[in-house]
Amino acid sequence: MHRFLGAVGGVVAAGAALAVGYLVADLTGGPWPVDAVGVQVIDWAPGPVKDWAVRTLGTADRPLLRVGICSALVIVAAVAGLIGARGRRRTAVGIAGGLGLVGLVFAVFSRSSAGNLVDRLLPATVTLAVAVAAMWLVVRSPRKARRAATAQPAGFDRRRFLLTVSALAATGVVSAGATKVVGGSGNELRARVRVPRPTQAAGPLRASVDVPGISPFTTPNSKFYRVDTLLQVPRIDPRDWELRVHGLVDKELRISFDQLLERRLVERDITLTCVSNEVGGPYVGNARWIGVPIADVLREAGVRDGADAVKSTSVDGLTIGTPLAALTDGRDAIFAVAMNGEPLPFEHGFPVRMVVPGLYGYVSATKWIVDFEVTRFQDFSAYWTDRGWSVEAPIKTSARIDVPKGFATVKAGPAIAAGVAWAQHRGIRKVEVRVDNGPWQPARLAPVDGPDTWRQWTFRWDATPGTHKLTVRATDATGEIQTDRPAPPRPNGSSGLHNTVVMVE
Ligand SMILES: Nc1nc2c(c(=O)[nH]1)N[C@H]1C(S)=C(S)[C@@H](COP(=O)(O)O)O[C@H]1N2
Ligand SMILES: [Mo]
Secondary structure (H helix, E strand, C coil): CCHHHHHHHHHHHHHHHHHHHHHHHHHHCCCCHHHHHHHHHHHHCCHHHHHHHHHHHHHHHHHHHHHHHHHHHHHHHHHHHHHHHCCCHHHHHHHHHHHHHHHHHHHHHCCCCCCCHHHHHHHHHHHHHHHHHHHHHHHHHHHHHHHHCCCCCCCCCHHHHHHHHHHHHHHHHHHHHHHHHCCCCCHHHHHCCCCCCCCECCCCCCCCCCCCCCCCCCCCHHHCCCCCCCCCCCCCCCCCCEEEEEECECCCEEEEHHHHHCCCCEEEEEEEECCCCCCCCCCEEEEEEEEEEHHHHHHHHCECCCCCEEEEEECCCCEEEEEHHHHHCCCCCEEEEEECCEECCHHHCCCCEEECCCECHHHCCCCCEEEEEEECHHHCCCCCHHHCCCCCCECCCEEEEEECCCCCEECCEEEEEEEEEECCCCCEEEEEEEECCCCCEECEECCCCCCCCCEEEEEEEEECCEEEEEEEEEEECCCCECCCCCECCCCCCCECCEEEEEEEC
16 A cells, blocks of 8 residues: 555544544543543643643643644554555554543543533543544555455555545544534523523613724623633533532532522623733723622531631632632622623633632632532642642733724824723722823723723813823722833733824824
């Protein structure tokens, strides 16, 4: 057999195995082996690499990681096929099996959203089986030909090979298609949940400031930033969901989704911010949430003396540590079940997540939460703090210029700049803008109902021809002016002033 064909066969065999495995992963909710490896790569990645990935690739780093792992697989599979084509069939099949085993091991040991062990193992097991069988079929082709041959020397049965490879390719394509058709988007799980009526509704939504390009007051769910460490978004069936409340409490609780909805529900506008957000960055969004006050649940469980923290865990085993005080000091910390009038989107934590005004997401906003342990900071460490981020992280006062965009061209004359500023749970009192090195001038602030959301601001200025720099700074409601001292996101949030350079003609 020609070596090149062997390589092609190896790649097609791997592709078929991955496609079938993907279908099984989709049906069971278990980890696709590629994702099992990917999640472990994420967990192992040194902090700076992870920071870089979040910063430069944003949400694109997820597909990219998948593509990277698959590319590596394709190369190894091609080499295996090539080796098989040169007669070392056992080695080829062995390599396929070895790769499959690696996937299986990672499926067992890396974080996964699969509820039980069977779902967790099934996709990787099927992938392994298909990989071995497919590679065997591919490299077997010539041997059959040799047997069939009588007078002729052992040769390559091109027809048989093509048939095998086509059948494997068809298997892959059909599996991929089947994933689209029968594979759940999981939408029925969300459709079954009715958005509960809050016991305490928020006021009418305020009209957004109407400047083209400004962030709307409420960020639509589809535009809401997403930061997490999973490649496969968990699709939890609310009927299977349960929140375990335990630790330093008088009474352990197990709360089903229906039981959660029977409690007092509040509706609140709260702005979330990621600690990875650079000055002027996109990882901030504001939504209208409905949820159960965490303080209510804590009161029912009865917090014991000595507790100062809560360790919450998501379905995949990621942990987040939150100061107990932020959950009991009267602010609207909630177990959220709805976001902007819909059940939570899967990407944003369906069916239940935490939302705590004033704290960065990595210390408060646990998505897909299943476990809530009242404890002490000295007794545990959480996922991100293990990776060098601060244990406690209140959100820093920040302001962002949305328009004009950097290096935009602006017409000379009356011009408008606009953006958002946030200092959750303290509130924004003032936003000021400076043109070049001129004096700080007050921007106009849109009204808000409380201290937990960002505030839109607008600023009118007289644009004169030339290049100008606009800088913005906010003052929080305690009177503290946003610092101009630049700091990177690590370890507890970026600081410094956002500016934008525009060309006026
Ligand atoms: N289970 C889980 N919850 C999580 C995270 C995560 O990686 N896993 N990331 C946190 C971080 S760092 C942030 S900023 C917010 C982001 O929430 P969003 O993706 O809904 O915007 O979720 C938090 N909750
Ligand atoms: Mo974050």
